Structure formats: structure tokens, C-alpha cells
Amino acid sequence: MTALSESGLRRLWHGLPWALALLVYFTGGGYLGLGTHALVMILFALSLDLALGQAGIITMGHAAFFGIGAYAAGIFASHLSADPLLGLAAATLAASLFGLLSGAFILHTAGVTLMMLTLAVSALLAEFANQAHGLTGGDDGLQLGRMAPLLGLFGFDLWGKTAYLYALAVLFLWSLAAWRIMRSPFGRSLDGIRQNPRRMRAIGTPVWRRLVVAYGLSAAMAGSAGALEAQTTRSVGLGALSVLTSGTVLVMLVLGGTRRSYGAFLGATVYVVVQDFAAEIDPFRWMFVIGLLLMAVVLIFENGLTGLGDAARRALAGLPRRSGRP
Amino acid sequence: MTQPALAVHGLSKRFGSLVVAQAIELDLARGARTGLIGPNGAGKTTLVNLLTGTLRADAGTIMLDGRPIDALTPEARVRRGIVRTHQINTLLDETTVCDNVAIAVAERDGIAWRLLRFARRWRACIDEARSRLAELGIAHAVERRVSELPYGEQRLLEIAIALALRPRVLLLDEPAAGVPSLEAHAIHAALDRLPGDISVLMIEHDMDLVFRFAREIVVLAQGRVLARGSPAEIAADRQVRAVYLGRSAS
Amino acid sequence: MIDATILLDGLAYGMVLFIISVGLTVTMGLMRVVNLAHGAFAMIGGYVAAMLVGAGVSFFAAAGLATLLVGMIGAVAELAVYRPLYRKGELAQALMTFGLTFVVIASLTSGFGTGIKTLPLPAALGGVVDIGFRTYPAYRLFLVAVGLGLALLLWLLIDRSAYGARLRAAVDNPRMARAVGIDVNLLFTVTFAGGCALAAFGGVIGAALLPLEPFYALRYLVLFLVVVGVGGIGNFKGSFLAAILLGVIDTGGKYLMPQAAAYLFYGAVLALLLLRPNGLMPAKSAT
Ligand SMILES: Nc1ncnc2c1ncn2[C@@H]1O[C@H](COP(=O)(O)OP(=O)(O)OP(=O)(O)O)[C@@H](O)[C@H]1O
Ligand SMILES: [Mg+2]
Numbered sequence: 001m002t003a004l005s006e007s008g009l010r011r012l013w014h015g016l017p018w019a020l021a022l023l024v025y026f027t028g029g030g031y032l033g034l035g036t037h038a039l040v041m042i043l044f045a046l047s048l049d050l051a052l053g054q055a056g057i058i059t060m061g062h063a064a065f066f067g068i069g070a071y072a073a074g075i076f077a078s079h080l081s082a083d084p085l086l087g088l089a090a091a092t093l094a095a096s097l098f099g100l101l102s103g104a105f106i107l108h109t110a111g112v113t114l115m116m117l118t119l120a121v122s123a124l125l126a127e128f129a130n131q132a133h134g135l136t137g138g139d140d141g142l143q144l145g146r147m148a149p150l151l152g153l154f155g156f157d158l159w160g161k162t163a164y165l166y167a168l169a170v171l172f173l174w175s176l177a178a179w180r181i182m183r184s185p186f187g188r189s190l191d192g193i194r195q196n197p198r199r200m201r202a203i204g205t206p207v208w209r210r211l212v213v214a215y216g217l218s219a220a221m222a223g224s225a226g227a228l229e230a231q232t233t234r235s236v237g238l239g240a241l242s243v244l245t246s247g248t249v250l251v252m253l254v255l256g257g258t259r260r261s262y263g264a265f266l267g268a269t270v271y272v273v274v275q276d277f278a279a280e281i282d283p284f285r286w287m288f289v290i291g292l293l294l295m296a297v298v299l300i301f302e303n304g305l306t307g308l309g310d311a312a313r314r315a316l317a318g319l320p321r322r323s324g325r326p
Numbered sequence: 327m328t329q330p331a332l333a334v335h336g337l338s339k340r341f342g343s344l345v346v347a348q349a350i351e352l353d354l355a356r357g358a359r360t361g362l363i364g365p366n367g368a369g370k371t372t373l374v375n376l377l378t379g380t381l382r383a384d385a386g387t388i389m390l391d392g393r394p395i396d397a398l399t400p401e402a403r404v405r406r407g408i409v410r411t412h413q414i415n416t417l418l419d420e421t422t423v424c425d426n427v428a429i430a431v432a433e434r435d436g437i438a439w440r441l442l443r444f445a446r447r448w449r450a451c452i453d454e455a456r457s458r459l460a461e462l463g464i465a466h467a468v469e470r471r472v473s474e475l476p477y478g479e480q481r482l483l484e485i486a487i488a489l490a491l492r493p494r495v496l497l498l499d500e501p502a503a504g505v506p507s508l509e510a511h512a513i514h515a516a517l518d519r520l521p522g523d524i525s526v527l528m529i530e531h532d533m534d535l536v537f538r539f540a541r542e543i544v545v546l547a548q549g550r551v552l553a554r555g556s557p558a559e560i561a562a563d564r565q566v567r568a569v570y571l572g573r574s575a576s
Numbered sequence: 577m578i579d580a581t582i583l584l585d586g587l588a589y590g591m592v593l594f595i596i597s598v599g600l601t602v603t604m605g606l607m608r609v610v611n612l613a614h615g616a617f618a619m620i621g622g623y624v625a626a627m628l629v630g631a632g633v634s635f636f637a638a639a640g641l642a643t644l645l646v647g648m649i650g651a652v653a654e655l656a657v658y659r660p661l662y663r664k665g666e667l668a669q670a671l672m673t674f675g676l677t678f679v680v681i682a683s684l685t686s687g688f689g690t691g692i693k694t695l696p697l698p699a700a701l702g703g704v705v706d707i708g709f710r711t712y713p714a715y716r717l718f719l720v721a722v723g724l725g726l727a728l729l730l731w732l733l734i735d736r737s738a739y740g741a742r743l744r745a746a747v748d749n750p751r752m753a754r755a756v757g758i759d760v761n762l763l764f765t766v767t768f769a770g771g772c773a774l775a776a777f778g779g780v781i782g783a784a785l786l787p788l789e790p791f792y793a794l795r796y797l798v799l800f801l802v803v804v805g806v807g808g809i810g811n812f813k814g815s816f817l818a819a820i821l822l823g824v825i826d827t828g829g830k831y832l833m834p835q836a837a838a839y840l841f842y843g844a845v846l847a848l849l850l851l852r853p854n855g856l857m858p859a860k861s862a863t
Contacts, residue, residue, distance in 0.1 A: 186439055187441075189429060189438045203429070
């Protein structure tokens with residue numbers, strides 16, 4: 001092990017999740033659909049990590065943006081164009097605009113009030129989708145027609161191979177962006193706002209404006225995730241906007257660990273896999289497992305599964321406890 | 327006489343029936359070293375909150391270099407140069423000492439909106455933060471988290487952050503409060519070396535420190551300016567003795 | 577007289593909201609713990625009562641037993657789950673109680689199946705009553721009466737009794753309260769149990785308006801949170817006012833413009849929360 005320098009080791013570590021994702025592509029077979037879903041949820045959880053993990057916006061309504069992205073992609077595909085990338089762009093834009101707009105209204109508040117406002121906004125939106133039958137299909141949801149080939153070259157095949165790589169590519173690009181945002185001066189100021197808004201005001205930070213922008217960015221990512229979900233499953237339902245979806249993504253993120261390079265990756269993957277296995281036995285059993293996991297995260301390993309991994313590595317290497325980010 | 331850096335006229339504020347600031351008049355000349363003293367609950371911190379805009383005044387005006395700033399948000403006032411420290415440490419506890427200052431520098435220079443192409447500018451913020459911390463004698467702690475820092479050094483960090491913002495008017499809310507006397511000399515040294523052109527208003531209960539630091543002293547009681555004058559005048563003022571010095575001695 | 581119907585129905589619905597939400601006002605407002613499992617306690621109450629009624633127990637006895645049982649479960653939950661949470665942040669509290677809700681939903685559905693549970697009303701509440709200018713369902717009048725009675729009782733208990741004074745002291749300054757001989761831990765356990773019992777009671781007697789189904793604990797949680805938030809977190813009178821106001825708005829919307837009822841409801845909630853972020857009646861400590 002001494003042959004590898006520390007930075008080389010770290011690079012290896014960063015490449016690992018992506019290598020695994022490619023491995024799944026070649027060996028996944030019948031599980032590619034599930035894999036695509038996992039990639040989508042990772043992106044969704046990553047978007048929440050920006051809003052909640054980094055900026056401390058406690059939201060119980062993040063499904064609003066996922067749902068807007070999903071419906072926007074669905075509506076775009078049915079009425080405007082079957083091109084997946086145009087649909088993705090439109091959905092991302094729609095979600096981010098809604099994020100900026102709703103954020104501008106609600107981000108004056110904090111804590112429990114903010115939690116309730118995010119809930120109310122997403123409930124309002126879900127109700128809108130339910131009623132606007134002509135646009136959203138209401139209870140029945142939307143079925144998307146066949147997507148046009150990606151970049152005009154790669155058709156969406158029956159086995160979901162193109163869909164998987166498409167989701168992986170979008171996730172990769174967003175991950176790079178998120179990674180950069182979180183380490184930028186902007187991201188650091190968000191981290192400061194999460195820790196102590198009063199301190200940030202005292203150094204002249206326009207806290208509200210910065211949170212609104214962060215919320216808009218996070219909404220854009222969530223919208224992309226929703227669009228991917230709609231395009232790869234070729235359907236959108238009211239579930240995309242539901243409180244359960246908001247709760248689910250929270251669970252995924254916290255399970256993996258907030259503000260950690262691969263927290264969202266690990267949490268979303270574990271969740272999706274556990275849900276798939278447990279749901280085959282009994283559709284409600286998985287809720288039991290996830291509920292217990294969530295409670296364990298809060299009580300026992302506060303930094304999520306990635307935090308647990310860090311602790312284990314430290315224990316193995318006999319290293320002193322390190323502060324700050326990995 | 328030249329124009330004061332900060333001028334306050336008729337500043338008033340009440341919380342319900344409690345009057346915490348009543349028609350306060352206050353001038354800070356450029357380079358002023360003014361002490362603000364008064365018993366607990368006199369309204370000293372409230373006055374700082376009014377000046378920084380954290381609290382909205384009920385009446386009165388605040389002028390910075392002859393221009394009213396009453397309509398400005400707290401962050402706009404910081405950008406104009408009104409900077410404060412806190413009576414109770416208000417820091418980013420999970421962040422390193424260095425980053426606490428660097429984030430302030432970034433905010434000052436308008437880099438904090440940067441999402442892309444920031445690496446060089448951020449490094450410059452870090453370098454400035456390090457040198458400022460070294461000047462205050464806490465170079466050894468730059469990479470530690472704030473929560474691991476002794477209390478006295480946290481107080482010093484409050485001052486370091488404020489100075490990093492290049493203040494014109496610096497409002498120090500009990501900078502040495504709660505610091506054991508062994509650690510206090512570092513804070514005293516920092517106060518002595520504040521740049522001469524900054525106008526400083528310092529709230530403090532430690533009379534030795536106030537009388538050593540201030541060239542003018544303002545006494546506040548129940549939201550009113552009770553007396554003002556040179557340290558010698560204040561020390562001799564019978565009313566002040568009765569209301570304030572007498573009580574704190576008992 | 578369509579207007580009177582709307583008002584009365586809205587009032588009855590508002591009372592159900594109040595009875596369930598007031599428990600949340602206790603746990604979230606007074607004890608300051610973000611309690612997303614509140615709907616789960618109401619749900620347990622409803623399911624237990626449905627089982628008892630199904631086994632031949634009378635409606636009122638079932639309501640009493642379910643309330644008692646959930647109160648005891650609440651006491652255990654306070655000791656095991658909530659106590660470690662008091663010192664943690666809002667997010668940890670939200671997640672923990674969310675997890676608890678998942679566990680409750682999964683347990684109830686595995687024990688009682690995934691269908692909607694019916695809780696038939698007793699004959700005494702099934703009929704209509706002449707209220708002077710018209711007749712009106714006895715069940716809804718019963719809800720209004722119970723809600724009003726409970727509001728009065730709680731007002732006496734919280735604002736006027738030694739228990740209320742102790743509770744407020746314990747919440748404001750636990751250390752001081754301990755110093756003057758108040759058993760803070762016991763007080764919290766009892767209070768939390770009471771909040772849960774109220775939820776269960778509301779879940780049982782309101783089951784005709786808020787049907788018992790597997791996602792009850794999540795579906796109506798939003799509603800309960802909203803009542804507490806709109807009323808002013810920690811303020812009983814605020815919760816009472818908010819519950820009735822929202823009950824009438826929702827019912828009125830459903831009668832007058834069924835297409836837009838939900839917009840009206842959530843729109844009103846948003847407007848109220850934005851205009852008065854601390855609620856209709858902010859608690860005194862929250863300035
Ligand atoms: N937000 C507020 N709402 C109501 N009352 C307040 C508020 N802030 C301060 N007060 C009250 O105003 C009075 C003045 O408070 P302030 O903090 O300005 O005093 P101070 O002079 O700084 O005292 P100390 O020396 O203890 O720091 C006190 O009685 C305090 O309780
Ligand atoms: Mg003070």
C-alpha cells in the first residue's frame with residue numbers, strides 16, 4: 001500500500017463508484033432498469049445534498065422539483081418534441097425557475113416554519129397535477145411515446161442499455177458540477193449559512209439571495225432527475241410529487257451521509273436495492289427496514305453509511321480522527 | 327471640525343413597553359476610540375444592533391460619512407464599512423479558523439458568488455486570512471476547527487473576522503467578556519494595534535480596559551445617554567458613580 | 577340553508593383537526609420536538625379501535641381503550657425514542673420520527689392488512705338531531721361538542737393548573753425547574769403520553785372524516801402540521817382558531833368550488849404562513 005501516494009489513492013477512490021456503475025452496465029442484464037432508477041435517485045439525492053446538506057434548507061417538499069421535471073419532460077415529449085436532450089433541458093429549466101420563484105417566497109423563513117412551507121408548496125403542486133387532468137393526465141398519469149435517438153445516434157433499446165448510459169452520463173456531469181459548487185466560495189458561504197446565518201449576515205452575506213440561488217440550482221438538479229425518470233420509464237405519475245417521495249429522498253441522503261462525496265450515491269443505491277428485494281416479499285416490509293435504518297442513522301451513526309465507512313477505515317488504519325471534509 | 331465618521335441622532339427603540347434606546351445622540355470621529363459603558367440591560371448591545379441594522383429603529387437617523395444609512399439592509403451596511411463583533415461568539419464552529427476569515431474576505435471582495443473559476447481568487451483569500459491570523463498571534467491554530475479552539479482565541483477570531491472586512495466603523499461588543507485574565511493580554515494587544523483610521527466603539531464592563539483604551543466614554547443607562555466625556559471626567563462624574571460605578575462595585 | 581351547512585360541517589371537521597393537532601401542539605410546540613410521528617399515533621388509535629369494534633366492543637369503550645393504549649405506547653416512545661432527541665437538531669428529530677412513522681405503518685399493515693379500515697359509528701351517533709331551524713347529523717354535533725369540551729379542559733389544564741405552570745417552567749428552564757424540585761423527566765413523559773393519547777382519540781372519533789388507510793400517518797400529517805404551524809407553534813388557542821378556520825375553508829371550498837378546493841386550502845395555508853410566519857397567535861417566547 002505504501003507504493004501508492006495519498007493523492008493517487010484518493011483518485012482511485014473517486015473512480016471506484018463510476019467503475020462500479022460501468023461494471024453494472026456490462027453485467028447487469030435484467031437489472032439495468034433498476035440500475036437506471038438508482039442512478040436517477042442518486043442525482044435526486046445529490047440535489048437535496050446541495051439544498052439541505054450544504055445550505056441547511058430543511059425541506060420536506062423536494063419532490064416538487066423532481067415532479068415538475070418529470071411532468072415537464074412528459075409534456076414536452078407528448079406535445080413538442082421526442083428529443084430526449086431538449087426535453088431534459090426544458091425540464092431542468094422549468095424546475096429551476098419554480099425553485100427560484102418558490103424559494104424567493106419561502107426562504108425568508110427558517111426551521112419548522114420553512115419545513116411546513118416546503119410541505120405546503122409541494123402539496124399544492126401535487127393537488128394541481130391531480131386536478132389539471134388535461135395537462136397531466138391526473139390520476140392516470142402520462143405515458144410517454146417512444147423517445148427519439150439520443151443525439152440522433154443512439155436509439156433507446158428494449159433492454160434499457162442506452163437509457164442506463166444516458167442516466168449515467170447526466171449524473172456524471174451533474175456530479176462534477178455539484179462537486180465544484182460545494183467547494184466554490186459560493187458553496188462555502190452556503191456551508192456558513194447552514195452553520196450560522198447570523199455570522200454570515202455580520203460579514204455582509206446577502207443570506208436570502210444566496211439561499212434562493214442555491215435552491216434554484218438544487219431544483220434544477222432535481223428537475224433533471226425527474227426528467228430522466230420520466231424519459232427512461234416512459235411514464236409519469238402523481239407519485240413523483242408526493243410527500244412520500246420527498247421523504248424517500250431525505251432518507252436516501254441521510255442514510256448515505258450529507259456533505260460527503262459519495263453519500264448520496266451510497267444511500268440511494270442501498271435504498272433502491274433494499275426496496276427492490278424487500279418489496280418482492282411484501283410491499284410494506286421495506287418501509288419497516290427503511291424506518292429502522294433511518295432511526296439507526298440518527299441515533300447511532302450520525303454521518304450516515306459513508307461516515308460509518310470512514311470510522312471503520314480510521315479504526316483499521318489506527319489514524320487519529322480527522323476533521324473537515326474528506 | 328471635520329465630519330464625523332458615524333453620527334446618530336434621536337435614535338429610539340422600544341420592545342413593547344420597555345424603552346431600550348431613547349433619543350440617543352452619538353458621534354464617532356474618524357479614528358475615534360470611544361468606550362460605551364452602562365449596567366446590564368442598559369441597551370448597549372441593542373444600540374449595536376440598531377447601528378448594524380439587525381434591529382430596525384423606531385425613530386432617529388444614522389449617518390455614515392454624512393449620508394443616512396437607515397434604509398440600508400444589514401449586509402449593505404457591512405459593505406459600507408459598519409462592522410461588529412458579538413458579545414456571544416458567533417462563529418462557524420465546524421469550519422477551520424482560517425476558513426472563517428477567508429469566507430469573510432471572499433464576501434468583502436465579492437467573490438462569494440463565484441461558482442466557477444475561483445481557485446486562484448480563493449487561494450488569495452486563504453493567504454490573506456493566514457496573514458491576518460498571524461498578526462493577531464493565532465497562526466498556530468489556523469487549521470483547527472473553531473469548536474476546538476480555547477474561548478479566548480475564539481474571541482480573538484471574532485476580531486480577526488471583523489478586521490478582515492476592512493471596517494470604517496468597528497463596533498466591539500465586550501471583546502474580552504469571559505476571557506480569563508491570563509488569555510486576555512492577547513486581546514488587549516489586538517485592541518491596541520487596531521488601525522488608527524478606524525473609528526471604534528467598544529462596549530466593555532472591564533473598567534481598567536475601558537479607561538486604558540478609550541479617549542472618550544459614553545455612559546448608557548436605561549436606553550439613555552447619561553453622560554459623556556473624557557475618562558477623567560467620567561470617573562469624576564457623581565451621577566455616573568451613583569448609577570453605574572457604585573452599583574458594579576457593590 | 578347551504579351556508580349553515582358549510583359552517584357546521586366546517587366546524588365539525590375543524591374540531592377533528594383540532595383534537596388531533598392539539599396533541600401535536602403539546603409535543604412540538606411545548607416540548608419543542610419536531611414530531612412527524614404524530615399521525616402515526618393517531619393511526620394506531622384508529623386501527624386499535626377498529627379492531628376492538630370489530631370484536632364486539634362498543635364504540636365508546638373502544639375509543640377509551642385505544643386512547644389509553646396509545647397513551648402508554650407514547651410514554652414508552654418518549655423514553656426510548658424521543659428522549660435522546662431533545663438535544664438534537666430539527667433535522668435529526670424530523671428524520672427519527674419519520675423513521676418511526678415508517679415502522680408504524682409497516683407494522684400496522686402487516687398486522688391488519690392493507691385495506692381501508694372501517695370504524696362504524698354507534699347507533700346513538702348515527703341519526704340526525706333537530707337543532708331548531710333544521711336537522712343535523714348527530715355525529716357532527718358530537719364532534720363539535722367534544723372539541724369544545726376538550727378545548728376548555730386543555731385551557732384549564734395548561735393555563736390554569738399547577739401542572740401547566742410546572743410544564744411551562746420545565747420547558748423554559750429545565751435546570752431551574754429541577755432545582756425547585758420538579759421531576760422534569762416524569763413531567764415530559766406524562767405530557768408526551770397525553771399528546772399521543774389525544775392524537776389517538778382524535779384518530780378514533782374522526783375516522784368517519786379522515787378514513788383509516790395504510791398511508792394515514794403520512795397523508796394527514798401535513799394537515800396536522802399545517803394546523804399547528806398556522807396557529808402558532810405552541811399556542812393552543814392558535815391551534816383551535818387555525819383548525820376551525822382551515823376546517824371551514826376546506827369544507828367551504830369542497831361545497832362551493834369542488835374543482836379548486838385543494839388549491840383554495842393550500843393557497844390559504846401558504847398565504848397565512850407567509851404573512852404570519854410565527855402563526856396566527858405566536859407563542860410568547862417566539863418574538
Ligand atoms: N429582542 C428583544 N426583545 C425584547 N427585549 C429585548 C430584546 N433584546 C434585548 N431586550 C431587552 O432590552 C434590554 C437591553 O438589552 P441589551 O442586550 O441591549 O443590554 P446590554 O446593555 O447589552 O446588557 P449587557 O451588559 O448585559 O450585555 C434588556 O432588558 C433586554 O432584556
Ligand atoms: Mg450586551
